[in-house]
Amino acid sequence: MSAGRLAGRYSLVRPLGAGGMGKVWLARDEMLDREVAVKELTLPEGMSDKERHDLVTRAVREAQAMARLRHPGIVALHDVVVEQERPWLVMELLRGRTLAETVREFGPMPPAHAARVGADVLEALMAAHAQGMQHRDVKPGNVFLTESGRVVLTDFGIARQEGQATLTEQGLMIGSPGFIAPERLEGQPGGPAADLWSLGATLHVALTGAPAYEGSAAQRIRATLTQPVPAMRGPLGPLVAAVMAYQPAARPDPRWVVHALRQVAAGGALPQIPAGAEVTAPRAAGRRGRARLWIAAAAAVVVLAAAGATGFVLMNRDGGAAGAFTVPMDVCTLMGGQEVGRLLLTQSPPKGVPDSDEIGPKCGWPLAGTGVGLQVQKDSDTVDPWSMTEDSARRLFQNQHRYWTKYDSVDWSWPEIGVKQPMRAVRTPVRQVTGIGEEAFGFELKGPTGRMISALVYYRLANLVVSVEYTTLSDKPTDENIKQAALKAAQASERALRDAG
Template identity: 80%
Template sequence: MSTGRLAGRYSLLRPLGAGGMGKVWLARDEMLDRDVAVKELTLPEGLSPKERADSVTRAVREAQATARLRHPGIVALHDVVVEQERPWLVMELLRGRTLGETVREFGPMPADYAARVGADVLEALTVAHSQGLQHRDVKPGNVFLTESGRVVLTDFGIARQEGQATLTEQGLMIGSPGFIAPERLEGESGGPLSDLWSLGATLYVALTGAPAHEGSAAQRVRATLTQPVPELAGPLGPLVAAMMARHPAARPDPRVAVHVLRQVAAGEQAPRLPVNHDATVPGQVRRRGRAAVWIAAAVGVAVAAGTTGFFVLRDQGGGPPSAFTVPMDVCTLIGSQEIGRLLRTQSPPKGQPDADEVGPECGWPISGTGVGLQVQKDSDTLDPWSMTTDAARTLFQNQQRYWAKYDDIDWTWPEIGVKKSIRSKRTPVRQLTGLGEEAFGFELKGTTGRVHSAHIYYRLANLVVSVEYTTLNDRPTDEDVKQSALRAAQASEQALRDAG
């Protein structure tokens, strides 16, 4: 379309570029008086009206999934507009150039700079993966280096939400040859480790100025499936080779990879990584590669995949932690054996990660009973591990005031079978000692007058954690329910302290 206006507020000024998924415009948000980027998504020709409507619905759904991602390394999506029978994505305007453009103009990057870029991108990917979203098109053209120094992962246009078909699975695109992980080329849906492979291929370009596999699209695909990655000299060579291992099981844990990248970015010597190059050959790997296990032992990093959470940094003199700053899996904060004891089952459920605007959470539900844990943040902070201790104190106090204010609570937990709200009475909020640096708790009583849920909030340094234990069974007493919540909270606090 020619320059015009969308949704009565976005004035399209001029095209900024175009690609397989559509055209990007420079636009002006007249309501908020700011420049934005607007992506006009292109749908295939020849679609029936129903197919076109379904494609628009699917694209909007994907955009909604992307909009939940809040991280400085992920381009922010402000709005979605459906006009002229197609979706338009309104995004923050980035000023700078892509990694691909930078390498073409200035040549290969120094290892320390490439390492910082890689670490920033991988931390952004971890946030996306924690919400079940794969990027599926990590490549030099989708890594943006802003004038202010931010490293931003762009274009989630072909991202895939776990368990859902996507717009691009209707035949538009599956990624960029040379940057698509082998398992995805073989027809698998892939996962977080597929994005890790693509980031390894991107770092290869950053470090050498050329892709690991060159030639036509077909030649790049064939080489990805049949040839080992060319050896790469320098401090990042072993890590990039491990990231691009032929089989996902041979690739390093993303958190281990971030740690190594940060070491190189800081000018430190990375742990020596004994890479098994046979791991890139089909049929050679049957389990996680020895390399990833070795790094984990060498740097003392807990290897765990899952939703977002925290590692703890301690003061040298012992005592309480000083800060929680690095992501880890919140579903590991309560161990499987403890979950089994709390839920009184020989087959404890696997933690179900989730996240919302309050913070990352994990639930362990079975029929009629469940344990839940959430790491919280305030509305002014991007993520919990960015909070200061003062901000955490304020958040903790606000939570305590909030719960003390309301006596009647509408409560539900569909995963344990409570699909309709239960009108519940809150017991008095009381202070707890011996848990974190400050803590409070309360219970919820149903219409029968017995306690069905116990809730505990505690603060440890700059972290606020809420824990819930619920049972609809008649056998546990009110005190049993309270003690179960306390044991869950104590287990999570100990896990945080042990991580340091």
């Protein structure tokens, strides 16, 4: 997409992902002739001019602090641009996949590999801590494994500089439940030891394929505050338990942790862990009242998962609206073979082809000249769609609606159906769609000849945002046929979600 130019030199190409605090774009720095990533920070609506000015000033100040973090394990910030009354962060473009995506696709990592990743992340964190910066959102989705072998810590959007509030600190819980250190859940500001705890929780996912504390946001918060760290087998089990000690003072020195991880990464044994206090047990009493408030707040917006459920969990509220989807699922199961065959007018429907990107897991059913595609989306601040709350899904849905309303053309391609080179497609007006999900909108794309080639429907069901696309290059279907095919595909996916509950 050609969506404009920033500061006369950064040409926005297409979005790479979206979240509650903004959108990340692929862009080209025309002055230096290189591709970059641009993070567009969106500010809350309804703010006064003074509030907007103060937030922009604070965001620029935070970016200046981030720019001082020069380390190969930290995504580099090249520039900050203030245009359209909001800041845009120009960063290096990384190619590869996150740790979360890697584990989801390939399963748990061998201990030596996970140890190298952990050591690289911790060295990056130590560099930030030396500059007085806390990351505060270390998690698998913010650890990026590049194609060249670099391990890069990304998204300092909620990082905190000592002695300063941050752009996103509005009295809200900052971070991702299950990866937030217990002292921060208790209302303390935290420090380097809190980032170390989050790294331990991240290593648990890398080594086992699952978080240390599972369930809804409220369940993960409650478990962090009341349950010991689950025992983990393998050479790194004792180290993960040590860095996830409930008391910050009981966690080992980060320098020792790096040394130990490097030794395991080289094929050696884990060194003896320094003696300290009880490392895993939470406090029996005396927690601050704010911790209980976080549990209550999370429970108010996330429906608790049913104990012992398998697959994904869909609960009903008063027999009506859908509840929360909390466990990952195969999105290719949202469309059956018969439904795909009817939509693509074939008795031999293709099997779903799973894929994923920064926006979330997706599945495509392509044939020559036609296809159906589906994606379950997430924002850039959440590890996967199943960790979204209803509130965050609502914001993501609204952001997608604003985005498509704002930009009226895209460079469109689908290599699997034969469109290998991007073609310019024009968007029809975005309209509300009724009768699917809790809210929905749709639009179509017209090719260079003015003929409709694709129809898209976005809908929100509880804490999930789903996009569905139907495409045909044939001249036979009418525009209405194409619209109805996309709507039928969306309805089929919604039924699959509801029926499985």
